[in-house]
Amino acid sequence: MLLTFDHVTKRFPSGVEALKDANFAVADGEFVSLVGPSGCGKSTALRLIAGLTAPNTGAVKWAGTPPTLGFVFQDAALMPWATVEKNVRLPLELQRMEEAKIRDRVGEALNLVGLEAFARSYPRELSGGMRMRASIARALAADPKVLLMDEPFAALDELTRERLNDELRALWAGKNLTIVFVTHSIYESVYLSSRILVMSPRPGRVVADIAMDDPRARDPEFRATQIYGERCREVRAALKMREDT
Amino acid sequence: MRDRILAYGLPIFVAVAVVGFWEWAVGAFEVSPFVLPTPSAIATAVVTEWSSLAASAWVTIRITIVAFVLALVFGVAWAVIFAQSRTIERALFPYAVTLQVTPVVAIAPLILIWVGLDNAERAVLILATIVAFFPILANTTLGLRSADRGLHELFDLYGASRLQRLTRLQFPAALPYILAGMKISGGLALIGTVVAEFAAGSGTSTGLAWVIYESGFNLRIAKAFAALALLSAIGIAIYAALSLLERQLLKRWHESATSVE
Incomplete structure (x- = not known):
């Protein structure tokens, strides 16, 4: 296993428990979705993986040295004063990479999300979907092994969200990338993931671990299939079960 | 159109x-022209008294600009120190407020004594700086803290240094706030210069405020009005220049600088 949550408990200074005794593991190359109700500690789990915060008890363990990470934040989190290109360059500049290499990487990342033509635009000149693409390009520019995504498409309209879902799945299929994807959308998780971890309301724990067929074989038609519907029902049942208890 | x-x-x-x-x-x-001169008499005074008025205006402009620049430098520097630590801010902010709320007229005699009675211009400069300093400090402190939380975490994730975070995240995020503070401080620097000159400038000072004072004594009311008109013009020019600077710096990315069309 690439990443293991070993009896992780996280309490905020306010005393609220975000995660309680959370146990799960992520294997190399998986597309894992964390699904759960609002405030169930899914975002906290991502922050723990990224090392942005530390657990109170338990441990977040990597197999070997921690890999390069990319993080896509909920509301794109772009610097409004900088062009798309400068935003994408940021992680590389902070790591003091050499200029020629930065230019290559940034060009490649913008190409990957289809934003080459908007390199010199400012975030406020872009649509919500394009801003999210820029944010994804920024995360990819550092060439991460693991991509952490915190409800990246939650604020987008349905059509844009579906298009970006397809793009993301294609991206994952084309690279040797492990993705941990936080969402509260059952449909999105079923459409994208190779495995779904269902979390309980706060304090969050993993209450169901649902393995899926290989997402590489899927296409947009998958949303119309019977198996898709069954999977959605399964995830919903796991979410509901916790609400009732 | x-x-x-x-x-x-x-x-x-x-x-x-x-x-x-x-x-x-x-x-x-x-x-009576000693109570209220006509606009044409004031305009005439501006022309006939131009050499003395211009010399005084230059003194006022010079002190105002230097006070403004000092306020900007000290205000931003102090705010940067505040941004490094909440503890420092908690310890020092009340004193910044105290400095702000103490009437400048009341501390003018003290400052004058400290810098020496024959250094009136330096006293005026210090007083104007004190008056102009606070809006820069308060706005910059707020601005340095206004950066998006996600961006802060991004800087954490890629191991940004304190300096990188300050120059690449906090300063740009604070820029609209700093510019708003500068617009207020620009006007206050001029007001501070004038008030300080009234309070501390007796004898050696030669700015526009003193022209107004002196002309009043000599019953040259038209000249006093001419000096007043110049002060207004200077104030308007400062505000216009800072507004232009604000628009130029923010026009591509900040909502406040986007034209409503």
């Missing part, structure tokens, strides 16, 4: 109407 004509035309129309009425009323009601 119509909006532009109205935006510039209406204030000009008001000015012409008021000045015209003033000119007429002074004559019609036989107001």
Whole structure:
């Protein structure tokens, strides 16, 4: 296993428990979705993986040295004063990479999300979907092994969200990338993931671990299939079960 | 287009109407020129007294600009220190407020004694800086803290240094706030210069405030009004320059600088 949550408990200074005794593991190359109700500690789990915060008890363990990470934040989190290109360059500049290499990487990342033509635009000149693409390009520019995504498409309209879902799945299929994807959308998780971890309301724990067929074989038609519907029902049942208890 | 004509035309129309009425009323009601000179007499005074007025205006402008720059430097520097630690901010902010709320007229005599009675200009400079300093400090402190939380975490994730975070995240995020503070401080620097000169400038000072004082004593009321008109012009010029700077720096990315169309 690439990443293991070993009896992780996280309490905020306010005393609220975000995660309680959370146990799960992520294997190399998986597309894992964390699904759960609002405030169930899914975002906290991502922050723990990224090392942005530390657990109170338990441990977040990597197999070997921690890999390069990319993080896509909920509301794109772009610097409004900088062009798309400068935003994408940021992680590389902070790591003091050499200029020629930065230019290559940034060009490649913008190409990957289809934003080459908007390199010199400012975030406020872009649509919500394009801003999210820029944010994804920024995360990819550092060439991460693991991509952490915190409800990246939650604020987008349905059509844009579906298009970006397809793009993301294609991206994952084309690279040797492990993705941990936080969402509260059952449909999105079923459409994208190779495995779904269902979390309980706060304090969050993993209450169901649902393995899926290989997402590489899927296409947009998958949303119309019977198996898709069954999977959605399964995830919903796991979410509901916790609400009732 | 119509909006532009109205935006510039209406204030000009008001000015012409008021000045015209003033000119007429002074004559019609036989107001003494020692109480209220006519606009034309003031304009004449600006021309005939130009060499003395311009010299005084230059003193006022110089002190105002230096005080403004000092306020900007100290305000931003102090805010940067605050941004490094909440503890420092908690310890020092009350004193910044104290400095701000203490009337400048009241501390003027003290400052004058400290810098020496023959150094009135330096006293005026210090007082004007104190007056102009606070809006920069308060706005910059707020601005440095206004950066998006996600961006802060991004900087954490890629191991940004304190300096990188300050220059690449906190300063740009604070820029609109700093510029807003500068617009307030620019006006305050001028007010501070004038008030400080009234309070501390007796004898050696030669700025516009002193011209007003002196002309009043000598019953050269038209000259006093001419100096007043120049002070207004300086204030307007400072505000216009800082507004232009703000628009230029923010126009591509900040909502406040986007034209409403």
